[in-house]
Amino acid sequence: MSDTPVSQSNFYTLSPGDLTRLALQIKQWGQELGFAQIGICDTDLTAQEPQLQQWLDNGYHGEMGYMESHGMMRARPHELHPGTTRVISARMDYLPPKAGFATNLSDPNLAYISRYAGGRDYHKMIRNRLKKLGQMIEAELLNLGASKPGFRPFVDSAPILERPLAAKAGLGWTGKHSLLLNQDAGSWFFLGELFIDLALPVDIPVVEGCNTCVACIKSCPTNAIVEPYIVDGRRCISYLTIELQGAIPEEFRPLIGNRIYGCDDCQLVCPVNNKAPLTNEHDFHTRDPLKQPQLLTLFGWSEAEFLKITEGSPIRRIGHKRWLRNIAVALGNAPASNDIVTALEQRKTSEEVDEVVIEHIDWALTQQQEKQLQEQASPNRKTQRVIRSVEKGLPRDA
Ligand code: B12
Ligand code: SF4
Ligand code: SF4
DSSP, X not given: OOOOOEEOTTSOEEOHHXXXXXXXXXXXXXXXXXXXXXXXXXXOOGGGHHHXXXXXXXXXXXXXXXXXXXXXXXXXXXXXXXXXXXXXXXXEEOOOSSOOHHHHHHOTTBOEEOTTSSSSOHHHHHHHHHHHHHHHHHHHHHHHTOOOOOEEEEOSSSSOOHHHHHHHTTSOEEOTTSSEEBTXXXXXXXXXEEEESSOOOOOOOOOOOOTTOOHHHHHOTTOOXXXXXXXXXXXXXXXXXXXXXXXXXXXXXXXXXXXXXXXXXXXXXXXXXXXXXXXXXXXXXXXXXXSSOBHHHHHHOOHHHHHHHTTTSGGGGGHHHHHHHHHHHHHHHSOOOHHHHHHHXXXXXXXXXXXHHHHHHHHHHHHHHHHHTSOOOOOOHHHHHHHHHHHHHOTTTO
C-alpha cells in the first residue's frame, strides 16, 4: 500500500499508513476503555434492507413502533448521521459472576431476571465510553496536524441495525437466535457504535459457525425463533415482558414460567457460550435484591421501593405496573400456595394497580385455584431441558 497522503471529502489529509496505524490504535484504546473488542466497517447495509422489510411486513415488530418509524434509515447509517463513512463497532461483555441460571430457572418461586439487566443500565455507560473514544481519535488527529473528525456514539436505542454492522466489522457471526455470536466470547455482550467520517481500513467478517446446531430454536419456550436467524418479536419473552405495554396474550402466559424481565434461554443452551467470559464491569454485577429473588418479595415492593431499588437499572424503564403484571403471571405459574393467593388478593385491592394488572392477577388466581387440585407444579419440559443443559455446560454458574 502506498503511503501517499490522500485527500478526503471533509478536509483530512492522512496517508493510508496513518489510517492503518490509527485503526490499530483505536482498537487498543477500545480495550483500555473496557470494550472486549472493536471492529470497523463501512456503512453499506443494502443487503439487509429486503430482510428488514420482510421482518416488518410480517409484523414481527409487534407494538415496537420505533422499529418501522424510521423506514430504511436503520440500514443506512449515513442517513442517520450525514457524512459517516465508517462505523466503529464495539462490544462489551455483561455476564455477571455467580449467575446461578439453573438454580433460578428450576425454582418456580424465584423470579428470573435476564442477566443483562441485574446491574446498571448499559446505554449511558457505553455511550460515554464511545464518546471518549471519539475524543481520543480527535486528539490524535489534531496531534497529527489533521482536522477534527465528525463522530457520534450510539447504543441500542437509535435506528441502527447494530447486529449486522457488528457482523460486518468482524466481531462475530449471526447465530440462529439472531444475536451476534463470537467464537471466543459467546453472545453475552452489548453492542454500540461510533459513527465517524474517517476512511479507516475496514475489518473482515468472520465465517458463520452454528453449523448443524439448532439448540436455540428447539429450546425457545415460546417458539419465537420462527426460522433460523429470524425472531418473531411478538412471541419473544423479552418483548412480552419488557416492550409490550398492555396485556400479555394468554397463550404465552404459562410458557413464560418465572421469567419476569427478559429471557436468556436461547443463549443458555448455546454451546458457544460455554467459554464466555465474565464481565469486567462491576456496574453489570447483579444487585443484591435481584439475586435469586423470591417472587413474593418482588411482588410486595411498593412503587416507591421499586423506583428506589431499580434506580439506574434498565428494569426501571418498564415501570411498577408492568413489573406487577409480569410477576403476577409468574405467580400464576408457581406451585399452588396460600401465601401466593393471599398476596394476589391483597395486591388486587391496592391503589397501585390498574385494569391490566388486575386482569393478570385474576388470571394468576385462576391458575392457583386450578393447581390447588393438582400436584406441585414443576418447570415445563423445555425449561427442564434448558436447566439440564446449563448444569452440564456451565458448571461454574449452575
Ligand atoms: C428490537 C430488538 C429486540 C426485539 C426483537 C429481536 C430481534 N431479533 O429483532 C426483542 C424485544 C424481542 C429483543 C430481544 C432481545 N434482545 Co434485542 N434488540 C433489538 C434492537 C433494538 C433492534 C434489533 C433489530 O434491528 N431487529 C430487526 C430484525 C429485522 O433484525 P435482526 O433480528 O438482526 O434480523 C436480521 C436477520 O433476520 C437477518 N436475516 C434474515 N435472514 C437471514 C439469513 C441469514 C443466513 C442471516 C445470517 C441473517 C438473516 O436479516 C435481518 C435484517 O438485518 C437491537 C439494538 C439495535 N438497534 O440493533 C437490540 C439487540 C439486538 N438486542 C440485544 C439483546 C441482548 C436482546 C436479548 C438477549 C435481551 C434479553 N435477554 O431479553 C433478547 C434476545 C432475543 C433474540 N433471540 O433476539 C442486543 C444483542 C447483542 C448481541 N450479542 O447480539 C442488541 C444488539 C442491543 C445491544 N445494543 O446490545 N430485542
Ligand atoms: S429470548 Fe427467550 S423467548 Fe426470546 S427468542 Fe430467546 S429463548 Fe426465545
Ligand atoms: S444455539 Fe446453536 S444454532 Fe443457536 S446460536 Fe448457538 S450455535 Fe448457533
